[in-house]
Amino acid sequence: MMAIPLSGTAEEVRRFWGILPSTQDAGEHLSRAVPGTAAKDAVTRTADWTLADVVDFEHFLARADPEDDRLRFEAEVAPGLAPGARRDRRAVLRAWLELQRGRQGGRPTPGTGLRAALSWLARLAWLSGGVAGVALSGAWFATATHEPVNAVLFWVAVVGLQLLLLVLALLGWLRWRRRGTGGALQGLWRALLLRLDAGLRRAPGEERDALRAALGRIALRREHYGGTLLAAPLVALMQRFAVAFNLGLLVAMLALHLPLADLRFGWQSTYPISAPQMHRAVQWAATPWRWLLPQAQPGADEVAATRYGRGQPAHTLPEAAARSWWPFLALSVACYGLLLRLALWGGVELGLRRRLRALRFDHPEAGALWRRLAGPLVDSSGGVERLPQGEAAAPGAQPRPGARCAVLVAQELPLGDAALAERLRRHFGWEIDALHRVPVDDRGALEALREPLLRQRPQALAVVVESGRDPIVAVARFLRAVLGLAGDAEVRVLLVPEPQAAAEREGGDEARLAIWRRFGQIQHLALEIERLP
Numbered sequence: 001m002m003a004i005p006l007s008g009t010a011e012e013v014r015r016f017w018g019i020l021p022s023t024q025d026a027g028e029h030l031s032r033a034v035p036g037t038a039a040k041d042a043v044t045r046t047a048d049w050t051l052a053d054v055v056d057f058e059h060f061l062a063r064a065d066p067e068d069d070r071l072r073f074e075a076e077v078a079p080g081l082a083p084g085a086r087r088d089r090r091a092v093l094r095a096w097l098e099l100q101r102g103r104q105g106g107r108p109t110p111g112t113g114l115r116a117a118l119s120w121l122a123r124l125a126w127l128s129g130g131v132a133g134v135a136l137s138g139a140w141f142a143t144a145t146h147e148p149v150n151a152v153l154f155w156v157a158v159v160g161l162q163l164l165l166l167v168l169a170l171l172g173w174l175r176w177r178r179r180g181t182g183g184a185l186q187g188l189w190r191a192l193l194l195r196l197d198a199g200l201r202r203a204p205g206e207e208r209d210a211l212r213a214a215l216g217r218i219a220l221r222r223e224h225y226g227g228t229l230l231a232a233p234l235v236a237l238m239q240r241f242a243v244a245f246n247l248g249l250l251v252a253m254l255a256l257h258l259p260l261a262d263l264r265f266g267w268q269s270t271y272p273i274s275a276p277q278m279h280r281a282v283q284w285a286a287t288p289w290r291w292l293l294p295q296a297q298p299g300a301d302e303v304a305a306t307r308y309g310r311g312q313p314a315h316t317l318p319e320a321a322a323r324s325w326w327p328f329l330a331l332s333v334a335c336y337g338l339l340l341r342l343a344l345w346g347g348v349e350l351g352l353r354r355r356l357r358a359l360r361f362d363h364p365e366a367g368a369l370w371r372r373l374a375g376p377l378v379d380s381s382g383g384v385e386r387l388p389q390g391e392a393a394a395p396g397a398q399p400r401p402g403a404r405c406a407v408l409v410a411q412e413l414p415l416g417d418a419a420l421a422e423r424l425r426r427h428f429g430w431e432i433d434a435l436h437r438v439p440v441d442d443r444g445a446l447e448a449l450r451e452p453l454l455r456q457r458p459q460a461l462a463v464v465v466e467s468g469r470d471p472i473v474a475v476a477r478f479l480r481a482v483l484g485l486a487g488d489a490e491v492r493v494l495l496v497p498e499p500q501a502a503a504e505r506e507g508g509d510e511a512r513l514a515i516w517r518r519f520g521q522i523q524h525l526a527l528e529i530e531r532l533p
Helices: 010-017 023-033 038-043 051-062 066-076 089-102 110-142 151-179 183-196 198-202 205-220 231-260 275-285 300-305 319-323 325-358 364-374 417-428 443-456 473-486 500-505 509-522
Strands: 404-410 431-438 460-466 490-496 528-531
Touching: 051 089, 051 110, 051 205, 051 325, 051 364, 066 089, 066 364, 089 364, 110 151, 110 205, 110 231, 151 325, 231 325, 275 300, 275 325, 300 319, 319 325, 404 417, 404 443, 417 431, 417 460, 431 443, 443 473, 460 473, 473 490, 490 509, 509 528
Parallel strands: 404 431, 404 460, 460 490, 490 528
Antiparallel strands: none
């Protein structure tokens, strides 16, 4: 067999495939390597991806020319890269994205269209929400010329309805999350974005189609990007509208109607509600501020004095008691409307930023691009072929004899369950609690085993696969899920030797064991990998 010498020393290969540096360190490496270009300036902020950046990334990724992209990256970014800089996937992909943007010659990209649409929709939300709040307050108080303002009805219509909508939205979100149908919200967002924005309507059809296609690709990659990535901007717009609506209510109430009109508040009800019951409801609603402003709500006597009948003139109510309601109403709007919506808006924005910072860009197309830009691991010239020489696997802890063990067996493994259990008992001294056949490239298959494993609390978890199986990314995800379920239990991957003929073709069991251990190092899997004798 011909061996392939490594391009560079073994130390360089170890640096390439070893422990990843921090994102900040990699950004500094790239920035030092290529000063003076947009790509270099941007990668120093590798954690600061925005939704517009992700949209542009998907847009350019769909149009990528593998060879041209690699050559341009090597020519414009790579020459001064510090050692290890290419190991940070986010930094390298961000540099590639800035190169693609720079090649547009100032032409707008789908990301710029997205930013323009978000800006336009944000202004629309602020304007429409403020106008709606002022209009509702004005219409309500303008009619209170003869009868008192029904304070309870105003609270229910303005504050209670907002709380009800929030509860319904929460229930809908939980339903979508449970059934995996959050795409409906994403579809609504894309329709709103593409149909309401005047700037996009004036844009050429090709730009609108490019943005629509990029958003569609992000929606299809929900497993990698998360289902809330596209929904978050729509929810944030809703909160902007609600904040502006509550601000409009407060401005109209405190700055227009109360200073300029003699408004008197009272309450009435067809139901047999007594004044003490209404007072208890008011006190309960005033809980958020009652400890700080005990006089900012009507007392029991004032509630009793402001009950009125249909057609009763406002001036017949006691002046002081009738005016004691407006601080309660204003603070209710401020607490249950304005402050709550501000908190939700901040939470949505924070969640979106955290989601963007957590993006790994590990779907197949992004992974292939990163591999191309990161450079080849081996050089096929030279007449020899061998595995990269990495660090030797650190000797792990010896299995605990007598430990209770749960075994996850690759479903395609031909070895019988009884024979496998006997080999594990004989070699490790384990007591086999359960043996499960699972597809080791499908982490979703572990969901059915979650309850039994958590209930049994085994002291060891063994994952048994054939050594000739190729360790791929899906297997790494499966093993990470196993580690997540293991808790304090030791986890071992046991490789069952292949038949002699197959083993000889692959270079022997030692070569397959080296491949699997290298795989464990690359994927940073905190588990032991060994052969099953």
